[in-house]
Amino acid sequence: MTENFCYPLYAEPYRPQYHFTPPAGFMNDPAGLVYWNGWQLYYQYNPFNMTAGYPSWGHAFSSDLLHWQNLPIAIPTGPDGQIFTGSAIVDTENTSGFFSGTGLVAIFTLSKPQKEVQDIAYSMNGGVTFTKYERNPVLDLDYPNCRDPKVFWHAPTGRWVMAVALPQARQILFLASYDLKEWRHLSHFGPVGIEACEWECPNLLEVPVEGSNEKKWVLLVGINPGAPLGGSINIYFVGTFDGTSFQSEDATVRLMDFGKDYYAVQTFNSAPQDEAVAVGWASNWQYTQVVPTFPWRSAFSIPRILTLRKSASDTGTLLVQKPISLESLRDKTLFEGPALLGTDPLSISLQGNASFEFLTTLVVQADRDKTQSRLTIDILNAASEKVTIGYDWAMGRIFVHRGEALGFRHPSFLPYFEATCADTGSSLQLHVLVDHSMLEVFVNDGLHVCTAVFFLRDGALTEMSWRAEHGSVRAADLQVYTLKSTWK
Ligand code: FRU
Secondary structure, three states: OOOOOOOOOOOOOOOOOOOOOOOOEEEEEEEEEEEOOOEEEEEEEEOOOOOOOOOEEEEEEEOOOOOOEEEEEEEOOEOOEEEEEEEEEEEOOOOOOOOOOOEEEEEEEEEOOOOEEEEEEEEOOOOOOOEEOOOOOOEOOOOOOOEEEEEEEEHHHOEEEEEEEEOOOOEEEEEEEOOOOOOEEEEEEOOOOOOOOOEEEEEEEEEEEOOOOOEEEEEEEEEOOOOOOOOOEEEEEEEEEOOOOEEEOOOOOEEOOOOOOOEEEEEOEOOOOOOOEEEEEOOOOOOOOOOOOOOEEOOEOOOEEEEEEEOOOOOOEEEEEEEOOOHHHEEEEEEEEEEEEOOOOEEEEOOOOOEEEEEEEEEEOOOOOHHHOEEEEEEEEOOOOEEEEEEEOOOOEEEEEEEEOOOOOOOOOOOEEEEEOOOOOOEEEEEEEEEOOEEEEEEOOOOEEEEEEOOOOOOOEEEEEEEEEOOOEEEEEEEEEEEOOOOO
8 A cells, every 4th residue: 555645534544443553653662651630641752744753642532432532732842852652641649749739750771872861741631731849850870771650559558659670780679768769779689581682662561460369569561572472462470579579470471462562661650449450561662663654653452351360270460451442432233143163164254344343252172183173264365365264283383464555565574473472272262352453462362462563454344254174163152343433
């Protein structure tokens, strides 16, 4: 597809319809997610160009995490340095002294040619605009690289905690403050794990363990460059945080996603039910500045609720990600009920909708050697370009193939992703979100996730084709729904 000025905004080819994208320009990290009178979403934004540069804090607001209202730039990049990633907090007790009641404070990296320091700014109008603290920076360690402060309230010690990255050292520093202005060093975590990378965009939070009243601390870290599949990806560690230091349960580095397009993940501060709601940037630094979208580049993942699950097959505690409910967006029902899948394809027309979701539990039938079954779901356009999701019972692997979508070629735009699902027996649970150029695959109730963007050359998606080889598979309660645009 070629650039085309004829489309109305939010109706261009490739434009996701229920995911957040900026109106125009280039977006990267979520940078300041906070609930205050609604969901406030700040993000790294270059409104002038479709490539990275001069990042400001873009801003959008939502009351349901699905319908977003674009707002003016909240913190513009200025002559003193570039406004990089950070976080936002609700200062309910006015610990900062900026307010007469409650107010919003942003904490972010000011990136200058010789060093990166941490600044704060406060908002007197509900987060629409911010005033920089006149005695910035609040943290200057005199390092050329030190960035992406994530600040949150640590109730047991009654103070603010900051996690900030030292990218080349592959360390996360922890600091504490009573007023957001004076910061005291507490401890550091790392280096650990994959060596050929830098650490960025930390996020430390408590996450509930499924089926218990327990919570554990989770440290999310962005690694770039040098992710196992190239470029950027998020890793996580599960452990304890006593208000001073973070200890990981084990030294295993676990990936949040088995695709290539889930980075700089951040969770909302002050979520109403204290739930852990995460949003990631659905792209990769290796190709994000050349993907064929116009006049915007990059989308955010669907917001996801995080929980922890004790692994049945591994000694560790694993992160689980489930998309927020999209039921309110469901429009047409394209399929509902059981389906027996064999070599004859089951075809489901998308009836002109390239934004949809489907859910099912797939159960291998005992008609052949059930360990050999292989299921494939092709999602195609009229020119037979496609993305494919499949599961191979012989290998115990889920796979996603985007190589037959022909609208974009790049050496780092890998076509194929896979993950071993040691937790799958004869049945596999799938929940898949498709949105024009976005694919999010949630396997076994969110235990394995693949986020992948894809670009068709010759028209939007038109149908799905399901089939099983080497033995049949029953799709129990298959549900396929089109989803309404949140931008119309
Ligand atoms: C991660 C990152 C951050 C930085 C921001 C700049 O994607 O490199 O470390 O703050 O992007 O836009």
